[in-house]
Amino acid sequence: MNKWLKILLILIAIGIVAAVLVYKFYINKPHPDFEKLPADFKLKAEVLYNEYVKDKAAAGLKYNGKIIEISGKIAKTESTDTLVVATFVFKQGDFGDEGIRCTMLPKYNVETKQIASGTEVKIKGFCSGFNDTDVIIEKASPVKE
Amino acid sequence: MKLLIKIAIILVMITGNVFAQKYLTKNGKISFFSDAPAEKIEAHNNQVNTALDITTGEFVFKVLIKSFEFKNALMQEHFNENYLESGKYPNSTFKGKVTNLSEINFTKNGTYKANVEGDLTIHGVTQKIKQSGFFEVKDGKISANSKFSVALKDYDIKIPNTVISNIAENIEITVNVSLEAIK
Numbered sequence: 001m002n003k004w005l006k007i008l009l010i011l012i013a014i015g016i017v018a019a020v021l022v023y024k025f026y027i028n029k030p031h032p033d034f035e036k037l038p039a040d041f042k043l044k045a046e047v048l049y050n051e052y053v054k055d056k057a058a059a060g061l062k063y064n065g066k067i068i069e070i071s072g073k074i075a076k077t078e079s080t081d082t083l084v085v086a087t088f089v090f091k092q093g094d095f096g097d098e099g100i101r102c103t104m105l106p107k108y109n110v111e112t113k114q115i116a117s118g119t120e121v122k123i124k125g126f127c128s129g130f131n132d133t134d135v136i137i138e139k140a141s142p143v144k145e
Numbered sequence: 146m147k148l149l150i151k152i153a154i155i156l157v158m159i160t161g162n163v164f165a166q167k168y169l170t171k172n173g174k175i176s177f178f179s180d181a182p183a184e185k186i187e188a189h190n191n192q193v194n195t196a197l198d199i200t201t202g203e204f205v206f207k208v209l210i211k212s213f214e215f216k217n218a219l220m221q222e223h224f225n226e227n228y229l230e231s232g233k234y235p236n237s238t239f240k241g242k243v244t245n246l247s248e249i250n251f252t253k254n255g256t257y258k259a260n261v262e263g264d265l266t267i268h269g270v271t272q273k274i275k276q277s278g279f280f281e282v283k284d285g286k287i288s289a290n291s292k293f294s295v296a297l298k299d300y301d302i303k304i305p306n307t308v309i310s311n312i313a314e315n316i317e318i319t320v321n322v323s324l325e326a327i328k
Contacts, residue, residue, distance in 0.1 A: 031218045060235050065211060065225075080172045080323075083191060095169050095196045096327050103172075103192065128211040129235045131194045134171065136209055138192070 034139035035105060037067045039124050045072030045088040045100050052130040053091075060129055069124040069143055070100065076117050084109040086123060086140070098133050102140040111142070165326030168197045168287050173322030175208060177295075180317070183310040186220060188213040195322045197287065199251040202243035204261055204289075206320075210235055228302050228312075234269045241274075249280055256281045259289070267300040278320065287324040292317065 041048075041063065048070055052059040075089035075097065084104045091098040102123050104112045115121065125140030173193030179186040194207040210231035215221040225231040241263015243249065249257040257280045265274045278291025294315045297304065304312045 027219055029218050031221075061232075064232070064235055078172075080191075083172055085172065095167060101171060101192075126211075128192065128209045131192075131207040131209055131236060133194055133207070136192050136212060138212060 034067065034126050035124075035141040039069035040066040042069040043071075045070040046090055049088070049090050049100055049135055052135050056130055056132075063127045063135075064129045066127050067124060068127045068137060069122060070102075070137070071120070071122045072100075074115050074117060074119050074121050075099065077113050077115060079109075079113060082106075084112045086112055086115065086121070093133060095133065100135045100137060102137040104140045108141055165328075166198055166200045167327045168199065168324035169327050170195050170322050170324050173206070173320070173324075175206075175321075176319045177213075178317040178319070179313040181311050181313045184312075186215070186312065188215045188221070188224070190214070193320075193322060195289070195324060197243075197289070197324055199246075199287075202246040204239070204241050204243055204263070206239040206322075208237045210237060228297075228304065229268055234267075237265075237267045239263055239265045239274075251280070251282055251287060254283050259291075261291075265295075267295070268302050270300045272299055285326060289320065289322045289324065291320045294318070 048059075048063065048068065051062070070088070072088050075087045078085045078087060086102040086104060087097065087099060088102075089097040089099040102125055122143035122145075123137065123140050124143050125137040128136040128138050130136070171194050172191055173195040174189065174191050175193050176187060176189045190208055190212045192209060192212040194205075196205045197203070210229050211225060213221070213224065215224065241261050243259050244262050245258070245260045249259060258277060259280050260275070260277050262273070262275045264271050266272075274293075276291055276293045278289060281288040281290070294317055296315050297312075298314065
């Protein structure tokens, strides 16, 4: 086979492999496995909440989009048709409880619903931010020592 | 006398519940859908904080941009970092009022058309909007549903030329919230 044709075919093959890899690992990359990601911050739930209440912008820059592990006493758990939310309550506002809301990964829904109010827990998840009422943690999982 | 006081307290508690003024959910749903020539994109947010005061008609929505979930992780990343810039503008809000309150009976089961006006803030830009939807009242709970369009340019959301055929200029928003009385 002509030398230049061989080089061209090799380059095309490399191009195809590169395109497949870019598609698989970049364009079509999977969502993070939040349960396996290490926590960027570990702190008491009340400390996290108070930081947001004191200075929403500064706390947002620090914690929004990060993996946070919080510890504290569960106030209650709430359920919708698909979600189970573990709540830490630190204030009563005009529209009810205010604090931290942790939406659990579905595999932990049953287990979370059974947690009694007042139980000391550690929960890790993705911090979406503060909506002026609650700090929202999503894709949450219990931290088991 | 003690029995009368007890009956009076129970009656106040019952009527307080039936005619509660404020209704709330912290897990309302907002979805958006972009129908462009090259691609259809949708995202869902189940963390919508919604409050309704049925005596004044005040209606408030608070949405965290980072809570919108896309099927494609890269798209979610671009949505947050490039289009909505959620690092700078983490929240989107609607603060408004139901303008045809007299036509809605929140104490009687039924479906009622609702007209809403107020300020919608997305990407740090506030626009006055008027939209309509429906309240469904059933056994003391209120569901609110609406579907409307939002033009990205009205909120200074810039789409690069390279993906102009992948993202629609007008995005369809669907709101679906189930409110319960605050006890």
